[in-house]
Amino acid sequence: MEIVNHTGLAVKKKKSLTANKASLIFFLLTLPTLLLYIVFFLFPVGMGFYYSMTNWDGFSLTYRFIGLKNYINIMKDDRFLDSMQFTFIYTALVVVIKLSIALLLAILLSGSLRLRGFFRSVFFFPAVLSMLTVGLIFNQVFYAVLPHVGEALSLDWLSKNILGSKNTAMYGIALTNIWHGIATPMVIFIAGLSSVPKDLKEAAVIDGASPLQRFFSVTIPFLIPMLTVNLVISIKGALTVFDYIVAMTDGGPAHATESMGFLIYKHGMTEMKFGYGTAEAIYVFLMIAIISFIQIKLLNRKEAGQL
Numbered sequence: 001m002e003i004v005n006h007t008g009l010a011v012k013k014k015k016s017l018t019a020n021k022a023s024l025i026f027f028l029l030t031l032p033t034l035l036l037y038i039v040f041f042l043f044p045v046g047m048g049f050y051y052s053m054t055n056w057d058g059f060s061l062t063y064r065f066i067g068l069k070n071y072i073n074i075m076k077d078d079r080f081l082d083s084m085q086f087t088f089i090y091t092a093l094v095v096v097i098k099l100s101i102a103l104l105l106a107i108l109l110s111g112s113l114r115l116r117g118f119f120r121s122v123f124f125f126p127a128v129l130s131m132l133t134v135g136l137i138f139n140q141v142f143y144a145v146l147p148h149v150g151e152a153l154s155l156d157w158l159s160k161n162i163l164g165s166k167n168t169a170m171y172g173i174a175l176t177n178i179w180h181g182i183a184t185p186m187v188i189f190i191a192g193l194s195s196v197p198k199d200l201k202e203a204a205v206i207d208g209a210s211p212l213q214r215f216f217s218v219t220i221p222f223l224i225p226m227l228t229v230n231l232v233i234s235i236k237g238a239l240t241v242f243d244y245i246v247a248m249t250d251g252g253p254a255h256a257t258e259s260m261g262f263l264i265y266k267h268g269m270t271e272m273k274f275g276y277g278t279a280e281a282i283y284v285f286l287m288i289a290i291i292s293f294i295q296i297k298l299l300n301r302k303e304a305g306q307l
Contacts, residue, residue, distance in 0.1 A: 048282070053068065053070065053275070055070075056274050057272040057275075063275070070279035080260070086170065093170075098185065099231070102185035105182070107189075123182070126180045129180065142172050164253060173241070173257060177244055188229055193219065204218050228300070232295065235292070240259075245259055245262045251266065267280065
């Protein structure tokens with residue numbers, strides 16, 4: 001009996017040593033990634049937060065610590081508040097239209113369509129182009145192509161460059177973003193549609209459900225994880241829109257298309273307000289984090305409730 005106890009203790013001790021050795025190996029394997037994360041993410045974020053509480057212009061060797069003054073001034077800055085309004089309206093417009101069209105295209109391209117692979121490639125093609133390139137192309141389309149088409153068709157509203165008016169410039173940028181960014185959510189939706197069990201579809205048909213009822217009762221619950229991913233990606237991209245604005249309007253006309261991301265760049269890089277611009281970036285980071293957290297929680301709850 002005593003020998004058995006000693007044997008059991010030896011086995012437990014050996015297992016404990018093996019577990020500790022495995023834990024050490026796993027830690028050493030993750031250490032390079034952890035160090036890279038600290039050096040290239042956590043450290044810059046910490047430095048950015050520190051500089052946001054200074055009056056540094058981005059170039060001088062000296063600067064003054066001013067605490068939360070930048071954060072307080074931002075909330076009284078009409079230019080930042082206008083850029084926030086523009087960004088949220090732009091985000092709502094782009095996300096709703098882009099995801100709606102992406103879902104519609106995914107449904108069409110998941111059916112028994114002739115040349116389905118060809119059409120998938122055609123609709124995915126814009127995704128391989130850079131945002132700056134697409135912005136420059138559409139800038140020329142709005143400036144040199146559409147006005148001539150409008151004149152030929154005697155359409156006054158089409159005869160003018162929509163980027164030249166502060167009332168319509170946002171719609172031109174939104175249209176460009178929708179055309180360019182529709183491919184990625186479309187592909188994600190196509191993957192989601194392929195995961196819907198065929199037996200559930202067949203059961204719904206047997207039960208006499210209409211196509212619309214089958215879509216909302218059978219298909220949508222399986223698309224919620226893909227919808228969550230698409231919403232997070234699309235909202236984050238729209239809230240931080242920058243490249244399209246640089247290529248198409250440079251924030252004009254009359255500051256009408258200055259997004260929060262573009263305003264951060266202007267303050268930090270061209271107006272020599274690096275500390276102020278960094279404080280604005282912290283605000284935008286917190287906004288995106290809060291919005292993403294809320295939408296993920298809500299959609300995860302919806303997914304759990306339906307499944």
